[in-house]
Amino acid sequence: MQGAFQVRSEVYRKLLIAPIILRQTCRAETMFARASHNGNTENSLANSTTRKPINVLIVDDEETQRAPLAAMLDAWGYKAEVAGDGQEALEKLAAFSANVIVTDLMMPRMDGFELMKRLAADGNMPPSIVLTAFGNIETAIQTTHDLGAYWFLEKPIQPSALRFLIERAASQSQMAEETERLQRQLQYQGVLVDMVGTSPPMQDVFSTIRQVAPSMAAVLVAGESGTGKELVARAVHQLSTRRGGPFVAINCAAMPETLMESELFGHEKGAFTGALERRAGCFELAQHGTLLLDELAEMPSGTQAKLLRVLEDSHVRRLGGKAEISVDVRIVASTNRNLDEALKTGDLREDLYYRLNVFQIVLPPLRQRLSDLPLLCEALIGGLNRKHTCNVTNVNDEVMDAFQKYAWPGNVRELRNVLERAVIMAGEGTVLMSHLPYDFGVPAGSRLPAQVFEPDCVRLPVGTTVSDAEKALVQLTLQHTKNNKTRAAEILGISLKTLFNKLKEYGAAEAADGAA
Numbered sequence: 001m002q003g004a005f006q007v008r009s010e011v012y013r014k015l016l017i018a019p020i021i022l023r024q025t026c027r028a029e030t031m032f033a034r035a036s037h038n039g040n041t042e043n044s045l046a047n048s049t050t051r052k053p054i055n056v057l058i059v060d061d062e063e064t065q066r067a068p069l070a071a072m073l074d075a076w077g078y079k080a081e082v083a084g085d086g087q088e089a090l091e092k093l094a095a096f097s098a099n100v101i102v103t104d105l106m107m108p109r110m111d112g113f114e115l116m117k118r119l120a121a122d123g124n125m126p127p128s129i130v131l132t133a134f135g136n137i138e139t140a141i142q143t144t145h146d147l148g149a150y151w152f153l154e155k156p157i158q159p160s161a162l163r164f165l166i167e168r169a170a171s172q173s174q175m176a177e178e179t180e181r182l183q184r185q186l187q188y189q190g191v192l193v194d195m196v197g198t199s200p201p202m203q204d205v206f207s208t209i210r211q212v213a214p215s216m217a218a219v220l221v222a223g224e225s226g227t228g229k230e231l232v233a234r235a236v237h238q239l240s241t242r243r244g245g246p247f248v249a250i251n252c253a254a255m256p257e258t259l260m261e262s263e264l265f266g267h268e269k270g271a272f273t274g275a276l277e278r279r280a281g282c283f284e285l286a287q288h289g290t291l292l293l294d295e296l297a298e299m300p301s302g303t304q305a306k307l308l309r310v311l312e313d314s315h316v317r318r319l320g321g322k323a324e325i326s327v328d329v330r331i332v333a334s335t336n337r338n339l340d341e342a343l344k345t346g347d348l349r350e351d352l353y354y355r356l357n358v359f360q361i362v363l364p365p366l367r368q369r370l371s372d373l374p375l376l377c378e379a380l381i382g383g384l385n386r387k388h389t390c391n392v393t394n395v396n397d398e399v400m401d402a403f404q405k406y407a408w409p410g411n412v413r414e415l416r417n418v419l420e421r422a423v424i425m426a427g428e429g430t431v432l433m434s435h436l437p438y439d440f441g442v443p444a445g446s447r448l449p450a451q452v453f454e455p456d457c458v459r460l461p462v463g464t465t466v467s468d469a470e471k472a473l474v475q476l477t478l479q480h481t482k483n484n485k486t487r488a489a490e491i492l493g494i495s496l497k498t499l500f501n502k503l504k505e506y507g508a509a510e511a512a513d514g515a516a
């Protein structure tokens with residue numbers, strides 16, 4: 001105890017810490033000791049024999065600062081390593097896996113800003129505490145905000161405050177490691193966030209997601225409709241340090257240019273006809289989070305050029321506005337188009353493609369990963385049971401066999417739709433063939449005629465148009481009323497005149513069909 005105190009006194013002397021701070025430290029340490037005695041585990045993190053030691057990297061160009069800091073941390077039970085600037089820190093980190101970084105900002109060669117920027121871009125930034133010169137609070141706040149530093153501390157350092165922050169940062173680092181370990185374990189069981197799949201192509205997709213998620217890099221997700229592109233984007237967000245921030249998705253298809261730009265960048269009041277209020281765009285809404293640009297290839301080319309500019313300089317200007325707003329947003333873009341084709345036709349600008357294509361994740365169609373079907377059925381049935389308050393347990397072998405033989409042109413979304421109907425019909429127990437649509441698995445071309453009449457009901461297979469469905473219902477109601485049109489109109493909830501008009505329309509269409 002005496003020895004430890006001597007080490008601390010020596011360290012404090014070297015750090016030129018005022019006596020008042022020393023007094024605060026002693027009080028703080030008594031407090032820590034008491035908390036530890038009361039079973040508070042936080043303070044015992046550094047000394048615990050069951051946990052691996054907590055590594056702290058101290059980055060400071062002044063030997064007289066970093067050496068005593070390291071000695072102090074060693075005395076507290078941490079494993080401290082030192083580096084003289086950002087460059088050396090990166091070299092040290094190759095062999096020393098730091099749980100926490102304590103870094104100065106102003107340093108030669110590579111400063112603290114650049115160091116943190118590089119670590120964040122690679123997705124390797126452990127919780128970091130930035131040391132700032134006295135009176136430089138604004139820069140410090142900016143740094144914690146822009147670079148996602150854990151916290152900042154003004155010099156001269158108060159040991160109690162530093163110790164408190166390191167303990168907090170270390171427990172955050174341990175929590176992140178634990179989450180990572182659990183995620184890896186789940187992945188072996190075929191689960192990644194909300195996605196399931198044990199097939200080799202899906203395991204590859206999961207590995208890529210886990211690799212890219214912690215970085216800031218843009219991700220381009222390609223795949224047929226219904227393969228799970230949005231789920232990939234959500235998984236990237238969930239597994240990144242941005243998970244506490246917003247996830248915003250915007251569908252770029254079928255939107256006129258002005259509306260699209262207003263959705264993306266926001267607008268000021270009066271920017272265009274109908275802009276009655278100032279409105280923040282998706283970039284602002286997704287601040288410190290992730291923005292999914294869904295159906296990117298459908299975005300108007302002019303908007304793609306503006307989007308590229310925003311991605312290059314991380315600033316947006318609302319339509320009709322003057323101020324540049326700084327944005328920190330991670331982009332995930334998705335498309336169900338063939339990328340080569342979209343580039344060739346010019347629907348996707350090449351420059352934007354290269355900016356976004358840092359990582360590309362291609363989701364295989366379901367027909368190429370039929371071995372995922374059992375796990376997908378289990379996961380989807382679980383969700384559908386919750387949605388419809390049902391208690392369905394599984395699908396029987398015959399159903400699974402039919403699923404395995406089917407090509408699933410609508411991919412997982414189609415599977416989900418088939419199962420949703422089956423879960424509602426079965427209510428509980430096992431899904432049987434009778435719970436599937438009557439023509440499940442029959443190729444579209446060889447299906448029965450669109451309407452199949454049964455007494456007092458119309459069955460409408462998927463693929464029936466709204467006008468055919470309406471016609472079928474009108475005809476059946478007339479059969480039911482034995483052609484009493486007044487009664488049929490009443491049942492249908494339309495006026496007699498409307499019913500006559502419809503019958504005229506059907507007659508004309510049939511006449512036209514006959515003539516063709």
Ligand SMILES: Nc1ncnc2c1ncn2[C@@H]1O[C@H](COP(=O)(O)OP(=O)(O)OP(=O)(O)O)[C@@H](O)[C@H]1O
Nearest residue numbers: 194195196224225226227228229230231336412413
């Ligand atoms: N691997 C998976 N595990 C569990 N559910 C999945 C998986 N893939 C897709 N789904 C489910 O399938 C449905 C479609 O997924 P999603 O909306 O992500 O597809 P998409 O590729 O974005 O489709 P689109 O191109 O039509 O927008 C969703 O209900 C989703 O939950």
Ligand SMILES: [Mg+2]
Nearest residue numbers: 229230294334
């Ligand atoms: Mg989608």
